[in-house]
Amino acid sequence: xxxxxxxEAAIPLTTPYRMGQLELSHRVVLAPMTRCRSYGNxxxxxxxxxxxxxxxxxxxxxxxxxxxxxxxxxxxxxxxxWTQEQVEAWKPIVDAVHRKGAFFFCQLGHVGRAxxxxxxxxxxxxxxxxxxxxxxxxxxxxxxxxxxxxxxxEIPAVVEDFRRAARNAVEAGFDGVEIHGAHGMLLEQFxxxxxxxxxxxxxxxxxxxxxxxxxxxxxxxxxxxxxxxGIKLSPFxxxxxxxxxxxxxxxxxxxxxxxxxxxxxYCHMVEPRMAIVEGHRQIPRGLLQFRKAFNGTFIxxxxxxxxxxxxxxxxxxxDLIAYGRLFLANPDLPKRFDLxxxxxxxxxxxxxxxxxxxxYTDYRFLEDSNKNNQSSTQA
Numbered sequence: 001x002x003x004x005x006x007x008e009a010a011i012p013l014t015t016p017y018r019m020g021q022l023e024l025s026h027r028v029v030l031a032p033m034t035r036c037r038s039y040g041n042x043x044x045x046x047x048x049x050x051x052x053x054x055x056x057x058x059x060x061x062x063x064x065x066x067x068x069x070x071x072x073x074x075x076x077x078x079x080x081x082w083t084q085e086q087v088e089a090w091k092p093i094v095d096a097v098h099r100k101g102a103f104f105f106c107q108l109g110h111v112g113r114a115x116x117x118x119x120x121x122x123x124x125x126x127x128x129x130x131x132x133x134x135x136x137x138x139x140x141x142x143x144x145x146x147x148x149x150x151x152x153x154e155i156p157a158v159v160e161d162f163r164r165a166a167r168n169a170v171e172a173g174f175d176g177v178e179i180h181g182a183h184g185m186l187l188e189q190f191x192x193x194x195x196x197x198x199x200x201x202x203x204x205x206x207x208x209x210x211x212x213x214x215x216x217x218x219x220x221x222x223x224x225x226x227x228x229x230g231i232k233l234s235p236f237x238x239x240x241x242x243x244x245x246x247x248x249x250x251x252x253x254x255x256x257x258x259x260x261x262x263x264x265x266y267c268h269m270v271e272p273r274m275a276i277v278e279g280h281r282q283i284p285r286g287l288l289q290f291r292k293a294f295n296g297t298f299i300x301x302x303x304x305x306x307x308x309x310x311x312x313x314x315x316x317x318x319d320l321i322a323y324g325r326l327f328l329a330n331p332d333l334p335k336r337f338d339l340x341x342x343x344x345x346x347x348x349x350x351x352x353x354x355x356x357x358x359x360y361t362d363y364r365f366l367e368d369s370n371k372n373n374q375s376s377t378q379a
Contacts, residue, residue: 012313013306014338016058017320019297020227020265022103022175024320025058027313028334031301031322032062032107032178032232036352037360038079041067043089046356047079048096053331053361057101060320062178062268065109065185068165069158071127072186073119074111077354081106081168082161094173105230106169107178108162108220112186113147114240124148127158129190129212130197134241152200155212158186163219166229176228179216181254182270183232184240187213191250194243206246206253214257226261230299234270236286248289255293267294268322271302283308288317306337332365341366 017024030051038044051061067073067080080086090106097104113128120126128147136143150158166177181187189195190212196203202211221229233254235247244250251269258264272284283303291298300312301322309321327333329346336343350359 012310026334027320029299029320029322030054030061030327031324033064033324034075035064036075036077036354037356038077041080042086043079043093048093049361051093052096052100054327055097055100055102056334059102061097061102062105063107065107065180068108068110069161070121072110074115081165087168087172090172103175105176105178106174107180108165109180110186112189114184116145130195152202159215159219162216163223166220166224170224179231181213181231182234184242188242192242192244210253221261226263227265230266230268232268236272237270251290255290259295264296266297266299268299329363331363336366
């Protein structure tokens with residue numbers, strides 16, 4: 001009877017789910033987030049603390065965006081997985097997550113033109129689908145460098161970088177990889193007609209614009225198996241001057257490509273931009289058509305909280321919900337959701353600093369908060 005009562009009391013976010021060959025105990029996924037704490041592009045021991053803090057038995061974590069070559073960098077102190085030193089540095093981090101019983105995926109990404117000459121080898125121009133520069137970021141003051149348009153005969157080498165990085169990630173112990181095809185990064189710079197102004201076989205039609213991404217998917221799947229591969233897509237976003245005139249067609253075309261691979265593990269898709277209605281966030285929930293079309297596990301992201309996450313799962317709108325800032329500030333987020341406990345507030349000013357503790361591993365667990373509250377009451 002007790003077990004039955006617990007089952008009836010379970011909220012959708014804390015119900016089990018089978019993702020491919022993986023048995024998950026809940027539906028709360030750690031979203032990939034740039035953290036800028038990997039010195040010299042080498043993951044550090046403090047990352048093992050950070051990820052293990054957020055690991056739970058049967059939970060899923062997706063790593064921060066991880067570079068696949070010297071040209072893939074665009075943020076300070078990003079981790080990489082293209083050298084043996086980096087692979088060896090990831091191993092104890094992955095082990096720490098696995099000891100907690102969680103599953104860990106490595107997000108493989110290339111920033112393309114979302115970079116500057118300073119981040120590039122020998123001060124070269126960043127590579128992209130185009131030679132058009134990203135507009136300066138008014139909020140951060142970031143000024144991106146003018147990119148160099150990749151020649152068609154150079155693209156296979158970048159595809160090879162993705163393949164090798166996937167192999168290295170599996171060697172490091174990751175359960176799989178997530179291909180970063182979202183948020184204005186290199187693959188999106190090819191996929192979206194707002195950034196791709198090419199006239200060769202990688203530009204023009206939707207099929208041509210998606211050719212590069214499809215070649216990457218094919219290479220990665222062939223290397224590590226479809227059951228170890230997911231992808232992140234954001235057809236509705238306009239990050240880094242990357243927007244598309246027909247995001248619905250783009251989303252459906254990419255879903256069709258994924259479905260060609262039997263057992264392709266998951267599609268992680270970003271909601272259209274949130275709206276504020278009467279002082280409350282309103283999730284657009286514009287991804288249902290893609291969820292229905294995709295054969296594998298469907299993960300959604302984009303401003304979800306506990307209430308909206310439960311609602312999306314309860315209505316079969318998604319299989320899993322990815323949380324970024326809330327998970328960053330609450331290392332025990334699944335537990336807090338289960339108990340409907342108060343959440344820590346995140347500190348935006350420490351999102352992209354290089355400190356190994358502050359804004360990284362120093363957010364309080366629920367038990368610590370309760371102990372402090374009890375001490376204050378007794379005092």
